Amino acid sequence: MRHMTRNPMVLKTAALAGALVLTGCTAGGTGESASKGDKATLTFLTFETPNLDAKYWDAAIARASAKVPGVTIKKLVSPSADRTGYAKQLDSTGQFPDIMIGLNPAGFAEAGKLAPWTDRELANYVDPHANPYGGKVYQLPYATQATLVYYNKSDFAKAGINAPPRTYRELLADSAKLKAKGINPFVVGGGGKDTWADMFPLMCTVATDVYKETPDWLSQRSADKVKFTDPAFVNAAQKIADVAHKGYIDPAGLSRSYADTEQAFRDGKGAMYPMGSWFSASADAKKPSFDTGVFAWPTDDGSPALPSVTGGGMSVSSKAPDVGLAKKWARAFMEDQKNLDAAVKADGLIIAIKGYRPPSNMGPVYNATVAAYREALSADGIVNSFSQETGDGSLPPGLADKAAAGVQKLLGGRMTASAFGAYMDAQWDKATR
Template identity: 40%
Template sequence: MLTLSIAATLALTACSTSSPTPAGTSTLSFLTFETPALTAQFWDTSIADAQKATPGVKINKIVSPSADRNAYAKQLQASGQFPDLLASINPKDFIDAKLLMPFDKEWLQANFLQPEANSIKGATYIPPTNSQILPMVFYNKDIFAKNNISVPKTWAEFVGVVAKLKAAGVTPIELAGAEPWSASMPLVGLVSADVLGKNKNWVADRYAGKTNFTDANVVAAVQKQRDLITAGAFDKGALGVNYADANAQFLAGKAGMYPMGSWFIGQIKPEQAASFGTFMLPTDDGSLVVPFNVGGTTAVSAKAADTAKAVAFAKAWSLSPNNLKALIESDGAFPMFKNIKLEDFDAKVTPVYTDAFALVGQENTKVSSIGWVTNDDAMPPGVADLFYAVSQQLFTNGDVAGQLGALDKAWDKAAVK
């Protein structure tokens, strides 16, 4: 039944034409996903742009039925339909099975500011084309001004802002709680700031058995999220709100703050930009920690129908100025090209974008955004999903240490070769 279901999905989502495929053309499948920013039109346009630079390639687009494209890719793998190209997956879920091809280092060095940023044991499976900060805390300037609230610099001040907004009858924090990945944003910010902010090597140390999720500093960071929940920082129905609805609610002034990845910048229209700003989730002592992720899109299957053309298409897609311009404008992507500066893209951005992008070039404490990076600091296969889910479980389960202990067990099991 699984195979039949996936086959049906592939048939419905693949881009095809009735015209015959020219001789010498390779047909490649490309697993994509759709969001309010990365629409079907975006993928169709970006694919067409890359095809111009890769003659002899026909793309069958596959759309993941959910935001969890890793899980869907695994389903396709199980049914013998692993895609030739994959958008924004976590390589660690697939490299042990030797399913992905690394990109050549000379090409990476020639084109990107941080060519090794996505490296896993010395190999890069996703080109480091752009970067993100996640989460940032977006806030409604009008609501803050109306209630005489200043941007908090410390965790104590942040808790005070939550109390003031709640007293004013405003939902303090918007949360897209229905989907684990989006529900995880406050937790990702807290652990990145409070744990990795003090030990950038925490993930490597966890692999080495030197640290644990049950360590006191991790428990304290996660307890902050539980405390926010019990303090009423989130709407009572937060676990029923999906990402698209959370975006709409926050932009409509239904909440004072919204922890979300910097890609949310693309959802803020120019005419709304004056009403919104961003700050980083504060630490106890007010030190600035920026959870950072150098990302990219196109991973290539080692078992692609034509690996040479798959690599050529992936490179063309990744180096396309048109594609990155679209990502800058619609998805708040921060470009990481070596030879093209932001102004060269001629992208239309708001002050919210430029203020956030400034953090990328500043000398500040950048750490891996825990659970999101696709390099050596990535969690073992499947563990990131469990980490995200803790954000939801904290609404009904106050046993913080117990939930983190379960994460330790899952990590140890998944990390065993």
């Protein structure tokens, strides 16, 4: 999926979201978004992935539209994973969408282009003030996703590994055991337009080595109190460079698309797959020939630091033909029981709407993923997910894609960790001039 964001402070009640029954979530029931009219044609910017295809979006749009008569939706599909960049292109030609999902509000919010969500409109959400931008919320925080490591239990058994690693040292030792048995330890891709997919190992090490100690690190970077060339960030990058240098990541795989990388893991071309929790839905739906386990990328001392994002929902243009009707439709889409169930089944979401409980027939990989998230949550081990933040304390627009391009070089041995830090500082300066 890759469109989530989260607040640095995740409410403990989020752990209960999956254990309750959906109540009081009918769109438009408590919000202030009354329509000024009864009819409107609205553009909706979305995206497509192997998990969320055109059929998925069309069905969800139809369910929301049935709840809000008078709305006609014109679907727009981003041609790449960079929906925010595409929205900017549309805006530059006077075609800014009326409703968008997973949009980074940076650049749009301060220009007055987005309508903020009110406290009443956010009343159904577990963490209603996730990702505030200038004190206001512009994206419905409807679901949580985390970055974990999925692993081939058969490969671990062949290498004599009886349990997932609990420390970073154990992760390296297990990787060495796997390689000694002729098993590629890590599947990592990110070729072509999917360079974002190479970021997940770095997200994990930034979580363990930077954000665990300094949760507001990016806010401090904005205030020029820290640099990417500082030891903490360079050390996080160095860990990934070391994993690649030791031959634990197949360099040939870096040219694979996201879909091909996912399939490569299912085909047994590597023992571990660092990826967003949405992979759990794919693992359960397209069962490989082996059992799939899950664990959080370990810290040096074994304490939890799980990168996680909460958000990903709808934003509404302040210039929509009918802002009230657009908000009503957006909430109808986000809070519909069948839409939520479909999102959980298709994309492995951990829904952050009060009272929601996932379908009882969810598969073992999804259930293990949720259990890993809850374990980290209960241990106060949830941190931000580097490059996926939006709102206050996030990368400047466009810098996440620059980071992914740099990671390609880092993993390929064409850039050192120190050089990567200097590259990130230079890109930051360009983006904030």
